[in-house]
Amino acid sequence: xxxxxxxxxxxxxxxxxxxxxxxxxxxxxxxxxxxTASVLGSFTAAVVVxxxxxxxxxxxxxxxxxxxxxxxxxxxxxxxxxxxxxxxxFMMLIVSGVGFLIVAYSIGYMEGDDEERRYFAYxxxxxxxxxxxxxxxxxxxxxxxxxxxxxxxxLLIGFWHDRPAAVAAAxxxxxxxxxGDATMALAFFLLIQHRQTLNFPDAFAVGPGHGWxxxxxxxxxxxxxxxxxxxxxLQTWLPDAMEGPTPVSALIHAATMVTAGVYxxxxxxxxxxxxxxxxxxxxxLGAGTLLVxxxxxxVQTDIKRVIAYSTMSxxxxxxxxxxxxxxxxxxxxxxxxxxFKALLFLAAGVVIHALAGEQDIRKLAGVGRLLPVTRISxxxxxxxxxxxxxxxGFFSKDSIIAAELARGWYGYVLFVAALIGTFLTGLxxxxxxxxxxxxxxxxxxxxxxxxxxxxYGQEGAxxxxxxxxxxxxxxxxxxxxxxxxxxxxxxAVLSVIGGWIQFAxxxxxxxxxxxxxxxxxxxxxxxxxxxASFLAVALGLAGIGIAYLIYGSRKLEAPRIAWAQTLLERxxxxxxxxxxxxxxxxxxxxxxxxxxxxxxIIGGSIKELATGVREAGLGTGRLQTGLVRTYAFAIAASxxxxxxxxxxxx
Amino acid sequence: xxxxDVAWYLGVAAFLFxxxxxxxxxxxxxxxxxxxxxxxxxxxxLALITFSRLHGEAAGQIFALAVxxxxxxxxVVGLGLIVAIAQKRLDLxxxxxxxxxx
Numbered sequence: 001x002x003x004x005x006x007x008x009x010x011x012x013x014x015x016x017x018x019x020x021x022x023x024x025x026x027x028x029x030x031x032x033x034x035x036t037a038s039v040l041g042s043f044t045a046a047v048v049v050x051x052x053x054x055x056x057x058x059x060x061x062x063x064x065x066x067x068x069x070x071x072x073x074x075x076x077x078x079x080x081x082x083x084x085x086x087x088x089x090f091m092m093l094i095v096s097g098v099g100f101l102i103v104a105y106s107i108g109y110m111e112g113d114d115e116e117r118r119y120f121a122y123x124x125x126x127x128x129x130x131x132x133x134x135x136x137x138x139x140x141x142x143x144x145x146x147x148x149x150x151x152x153x154x155l156l157i158g159f160w161h162d163r164p165a166a167v168a169a170a171x172x173x174x175x176x177x178x179x180g181d182a183t184m185a186l187a188f189f190l191l192i193q194h195r196q197t198l199n200f201p202d203a204f205a206v207g208p209g210h211g212w213x214x215x216x217x218x219x220x221x222x223x224x225x226x227x228x229x230x231x232x233x234l235q236t237w238l239p240d241a242m243e244g245p246t247p248v249s250a251l252i253h254a255a256t257m258v259t260a261g262v263y264x265x266x267x268x269x270x271x272x273x274x275x276x277x278x279x280x281x282x283x284x285l286g287a288g289t290l291l292v293x294x295x296x297x298x299v300q301t302d303i304k305r306v307i308a309y310s311t312m313s314x315x316x317x318x319x320x321x322x323x324x325x326x327x328x329x330x331x332x333x334x335x336x337x338x339x340f341k342a343l344l345f346l347a348a349g350v351v352i353h354a355l356a357g358e359q360d361i362r363k364l365a366g367v368g369r370l371l372p373v374t375r376i377s378x379x380x381x382x383x384x385x386x387x388x389x390x391x392x393g394f395f396s397k398d399s400i401i402a403a404e405l406a407r408g409w410y411g412y413v414l415f416v417a418a419l420i421g422t423f424l425t426g427l428x429x430x431x432x433x434x435x436x437x438x439x440x441x442x443x444x445x446x447x448x449x450x451x452x453x454x455x456y457g458q459e460g461a462x463x464x465x466x467x468x469x470x471x472x473x474x475x476x477x478x479x480x481x482x483x484x485x486x487x488x489x490x491x492a493v494l495s496v497i498g499g500w501i502q503f504a505x506x507x508x509x510x511x512x513x514x515x516x517x518x519x520x521x522x523x524x525x526x527x528x529x530x531x532a533s534f535l536a537v538a539l540g541l542a543g544i545g546i547a548y549l550i551y552g553s554r555k556l557e558a559p560r561i562a563w564a565q566t567l568l569e570r571x572x573x574x575x576x577x578x579x580x581x582x583x584x585x586x587x588x589x590x591x592x593x594x595x596x597x598x599x600x601i602i603g604g605s606i607k608e609l610a611t612g613v614r615e616a617g618l619g620t621g622r623l624q625t626g627l628v629r630t631y632a633f634a635i636a637a638s639x640x641x642x643x644x645x646x647x648x649x650x
Numbered sequence: 651x652x653x654x655d656v657a658w659y660l661g662v663a664a665f666l667f668x669x670x671x672x673x674x675x676x677x678x679x680x681x682x683x684x685x686x687x688x689x690x691x692x693x694x695x696l697a698l699i700t701f702s703r704l705h706g707e708a709a710g711q712i713f714a715l716a717v718x719x720x721x722x723x724x725x726v727v728g729l730g731l732i733v734a735i736a737q738k739r740l741d742l743x744x745x746x747x748x749x750x751x752x
Contacts, residue, residue: 626748628683632674 001052002065005084008045008092009135011038012128019121028116032107035120039103039127042096050089058516061086064137064199076196083137083200087517090331090510091134091263098255098338099127101487105346106247108483109353119159123251126152130256134263138198139188142267146184146224146260150177153257157244169240176237180227184264187220191271201517204270218275221268222282229261229315231289236574238312242304246352249304250345253311254338262315262334265322269518272323279323280410286319287417292572294424298431299568302359303348306432310385311341313421317400320414325521326403328511332502333400335510336392339498340384343491347378350480350488351436355448361435363444368437370449371479375437377492382429384495386540387422392499394537397422399502402524402532411522415532422536426543434551659700666693678743680735684728691721 015038019031026034053061063084071078082088103123110116129152133145150173158170194213195203206214225231230238238258242249252258265272265282272279290313297309314337321330351367351374352359368375384391387398401422404415441449479485502510511520524532549556570576666689673686695714702710735742 624751626751628744628747629675629678636671636675 001049002063002084004045004048005082008042009131011041012124016121016124019117031117031120035124036104038124039096039100043100046092046096049084053089061516078140078198081137082135085517086513088135094335094338095130095255098342101490102247102251102342105484105487108481109247109349122152122155126156126251126256133260137200139203140198143185143188147181149257149260150174153252156248157241159244166243169243173237173241176234177227179234180224183220184224187217190217204268206271206274208274214274215278218271218278221264222278225261225264229258230312231285231319232292235312239305239308242308246345246349250342254342258315259334262318262322262330266327266331266518269327283320283323283414286316286323287414290316290421291417294421296568296571297428299565301361303361304359306428307344307348317397320418321400321403324403324407326400327518327520328514329399329403331514332510333396336396336498339392339491340381340495343377343381343495346488347374347381350374350484353480363442364436366439366441367445373479377488378437380492380495382433385429386426387536392495395499395503398533398536401536402529403522405528406522406524419535419539423539423543426540427547430544430547431551656700656704660697663693663696678745680732680742680744683744688721691717
């Protein structure tokens with residue numbers, strides 16, 4: 001079983017290396033097939049691990065495995081160690097399963113791009129990084145996986161490296177994540193110093209009575225989780241990351257990367273439970289993010305950005321759940337979210353692909369009639385996101401909302417925030433769906449899908465522009481290639497049935513499965529579940545209804561409040577605030593240092609030194625007359641003087 | 651010790667050395683300068699041998715032999731240089747050969 005876990009881990013890495021080493025000996029298609037097959041192999045191995053683990057008794061479901069000791073100092077070991085337990089298997093299944101569908105989709109989506117091989121090598125590397133992160137058995141490996149995920153996301157967001165916006169977005173994502181990496185690494189150092197071990201789960205068993213230490217560690221871990229999961233206040237990189245290809249966005253949002261923060265909190269729950277204030281802070285940040293992201297999503301006009309903000313909002317729910325100790329519910333929502341968010345992104349990708357890379361929903365309006373399968377898929381994804389029964393989101397989201405009722409007055413505050421969030425979710429999701437998929441096709445859509453020839457294009461690049469990666473023009477057959485539509489349909493099915501594996505409190509295998517790793521602190525009662533479900537569904541439907549009145553039947557005018565509109569369109573001025581708070585002072589400091597320190601003091605002193613040496617050289621150079629007799633005279637005279645002095649002193 | 655007193659020997663040595671020094675300082679022809687150098691060396695050699703005899707040790711005489719060998723080598727180099735200068739048709743005047751002025 002441990003062997004299967006190792007296969008699951010290294011298969012994507014092997015694919016990435018293979019594609020890199022074969023280079024142009026490999027056809028572009030071949031690179032796609034290798035990457036897809038390797039991730040499918042990972043998924044198969046993960047299923048084998050799950051089956052094995054399932055047959056064992058709940059107490060014996062933790063299997064560390066070390067292949068290589070990297071460093072040994074007394075009782076302190078650092079090795080390449082993985083841990084197979086219910087939590088890591090759960091994550092392995094999501095990462096490799098959803099990852100497989102997305103990589104397969106890329107075969108169709110990226111066809112004709114100039115650098116497909118590089119793309120697939122990066123994709124495989126990304127999946128490997130995330131698997132390393134979730135399978136890590138000690139802090140060093142976890143940190144390595146964490147860093148590699150950041151690196152892969154940087155490479156993929158900036159995949160179209162000749163576009164300045166993509167490069168800037170990649171750098172932004174990397175720098176924002178680096179802040180989190182730094183706080184997390186500091187937390188790890190504190191933990192290692194305190195616990196004298198790196199290995200899970202001993203490293204986290206801090207125990208009571210270490211007030212400030214445990215709070216610092218928890219804050220550091222939270223910093224890492226917040227950066228990776230794009231929660232307030234480190235959320236600004238996520239919408240910009242939409243500059244990458246659409247499957248990359250799907251991978252970042254559904255299978256890898258942003259879920260890592262939730263995983264980290266659940267994995268290190270022992271630390272957080274010793275620091276209840278930090279735990280409440282995590283839940284509060286989640287609640288804040290889900291509201292802010294939901295509000296911003298209301299006014300965005302880029303199809304991918306709306307979905308991106310909905311991801312932030314849904315991750316906010318997971319933070320809320322994990323922060324309140326409802327670990328099983330948070331992980332369950334992570335899983336269903338992976339299904340429907342991958343579905344939404346991939347369906348949006350079909351639209352973008354069919355319309356030559358256009359992403360503005362005002363131009364995409366009314367495309368649904370021409371892409372009926374995509375419309376149905378997107379509808380399923382939207383309903384699952386809003387949490388309409390019996391789709392996946394209903395089961396998972398409502399459990400999180402119910403868990404808040406089991407945690408006192410602070411829980412009630414968060415409960416209200418979460419309910420407002422469901423209303424916003426209904427509103428922005430339905431707005432997006434109605435604008436893009438219903439109504440009469442816009443002029444832009446007619447031009448591209450009803451004309452004689454249709455072109456597939458790269459996002460953001462119109463067909464008329466000579467696109468550097470120009471997808472070839474070819475006749476439009478159906479809605480998209482097989483490789484794109486098949487994953488969309490599979491995900492549509494999963495978004496419907498994915499939630500059925502748990503219906504708390506009647507039937508909860510997911511929570512039971514994870515109990516051994518992270519026993520929940522808050523388990524809502526049956527009546528609390530019922531109240532939360534009822535309110536959440538009602539508010540979600542209310543959101544849908546209002547969105548319909550505004551964007552569907554147009555009986556209601558959207559309220560026009562200029563300042564609010566601007567506030568939301570500028571994303572609550574987070575970017576501007578960071579610019580003002582960090583970038584400008586840093587630039588000002590650097591410039592003043594240049595002006596007052598570098599120029600006059602450092603540069604000046606070096607110039608003075610050089611001048612002094614030069615002057616001295618010129619001065620002594622004058623002694624060098626070139627007249628041999630002068631030298632001889634100097635020598636003779638010196639000897640004479642020395643002799644006289646010698647004699648006289650004697 | 652037979653023969654004249656040590657002071658005479660040293661006097662002759664000093665005279666030779668002073669003559670050589672003046673030659674080096676005052677003459678301009680490189681050939682004469684080289685010649686004067688040899689005279690200085692021989693003055694030094696004479697002093698070495700004198701003290702060697704005075705103290706009854708062989709070390710000074712060995713030194714004198716070493717100085718002669720060095721002097722011979724030096725003459726070879728010096729005359730080579732002078733021939734090279736002559737071939738370039740430059741003035742054989744040490745005051746005019748002052749290209750190394752700083």
